[in-house]
Amino acid sequence: MMTAIGMMSGTSLDGVDVALIETDGERVTAFGPTGYRPYTDDERGLLREALAEAVNLTRRDARPGVIGKAEHAVTMAHADAVTSFLARNGVGREDIDIVGFHGQTVLHRPAQRLTVQIGDADALAKAIRVPVMHDFRAADVAAGGQGAPFVPAYHRALAQSLGRDGPTCVVNIGGVSNVTYIDGADTLIACDTGPGNALLDDFMLRTTGEPFDRDGRLAEQGHPDASWIASALKHPFFALPPPKSLDRNDFASLVLPDRPPADGAATLTAFTAAAIARIVPLLPKAPERWIVAGGGARNPIMLEMLREKCAPAAVERADALGWSIDAMEAQAFGYLAARGLKGLPLSYPATTGVPVPMTGGVVARP
Numbered sequence: 001m002m003t004a005i006g007m008m009s010g011t012s013l014d015g016v017d018v019a020l021i022e023t024d025g026e027r028v029t030a031f032g033p034t035g036y037r038p039y040t041d042d043e044r045g046l047l048r049e050a051l052a053e054a055v056n057l058t059r060r061d062a063r064p065g066v067i068g069k070a071e072h073a074v075t076m077a078h079a080d081a082v083t084s085f086l087a088r089n090g091v092g093r094e095d096i097d098i099v100g101f102h103g104q105t106v107l108h109r110p111a112q113r114l115t116v117q118i119g120d121a122d123a124l125a126k127a128i129r130v131p132v133m134h135d136f137r138a139a140d141v142a143a144g145g146q147g148a149p150f151v152p153a154y155h156r157a158l159a160q161s162l163g164r165d166g167p168t169c170v171v172n173i174g175g176v177s178n179v180t181y182i183d184g185a186d187t188l189i190a191c192d193t194g195p196g197n198a199l200l201d202d203f204m205l206r207t208t209g210e211p212f213d214r215d216g217r218l219a220e221q222g223h224p225d226a227s228w229i230a231s232a233l234k235h236p237f238f239a240l241p242p243p244k245s246l247d248r249n250d251f252a253s254l255v256l257p258d259r260p261p262a263d264g265a266a267t268l269t270a271f272t273a274a275a276i277a278r279i280v281p282l283l284p285k286a287p288e289r290w291i292v293a294g295g296g297a298r299n300p301i302m303l304e305m306l307r308e309k310c311a312p313a314a315v316e317r318a319d320a321l322g323w324s325i326d327a328m329e330a331q332a333f334g335y336l337a338a339r340g341l342k343g344l345p346l347s348y349p350a351t352t353g354v355p356v357p358m359t360g361g362v363v364a365r366p
Ligand SMILES: Nc1ncnc2c1ncn2[C@@H]1O[C@H](COP(=O)(O)OP(=O)(O)OP(=O)(O)O)[C@@H](O)[C@H]1O
Pocket: 009, 010, 011, 012, 013, 014, 172, 173, 174, 175, 176, 177, 196, 197, 198, 201, 211, 212, 213, 214, 215, 216, 293, 294, 295, 296, 298, 299, 300, 329
């Protein structure tokens, strides 16, 4: 049995999620504490600059200019996140077998066999004096895979622990949304489905100055523009069968015509729900139930719209099952680190398009 800490810095650029789990790399035997270390405004500003600059990268290990500065900030924020997490929860570093460190994605272009996550694992391992696994996506992309999503193996472990029959989808609504389809022990299919909250967050910031539509309060007052959604869904990405993945900014060019903020928020919320449900005809069977995690699960209007689109399937929040909405990806990278240590697969032909199930991750030692 291993005690693993996982850390995720997602596409929303809000901060670092931290979680501890106990696992043998197959089953998850216990969920430990979870934590969150927000980025400061300066750190977030640096990350935004790095994301803009990263479009020029052609190599995974290049760190020119502001990208190098952002990498240093990411590493320090994660060191701070682990150190305070251990102190707050009274856990000793000698009790931790491995830390799974995803880093921050600044560019994702799997068609060019390029996915770039910044964060210096050697420096982190030295700072926290615990072995750190990183570079989870590299081997997959080098082998021709999408390099994302990587949470499906963890979703499968959680779904198996429920002991329910029938096809189930676990969906994560973060900045980008992804879905894992599980049907029995042998069927695991996954992909990104389209926008999560990123388009809506960007719209909110632009039109209201708020970072996101808390509890869907603005969308609730507006009317979705069905014809804009229908035309946005014509983007060729949505017709592609899984596996497939996205860069945070792949849909940034979609522009809403001028309209009141409430209608804009309602339209983008409905678009996210419709893009998730668009995966159903591309799956072997219609899922009987949907389990929703990620920040979008906290948006009741998003959930209501998803329920409408997925009916008659049941749509429930992950926390209703005792799973974490916010820490699930961090837990997943702890789980994947434990799997990586044992040489178990992290990704599969039907989750990322790799030719064969692949292990991955690189260990940095203190
Ligand atoms: N109470 C809430 N009401 C509405 N939306 C919310 C609420 N809480 C969080 N969110 C949304 O969730 C987002 C954060 O989601 P999350 O932390 O899952 O993203 P992430 O992990 O950075 O992204 P990704 O999974 O794409 O890497 C926020 O930016 C916001 O849009």
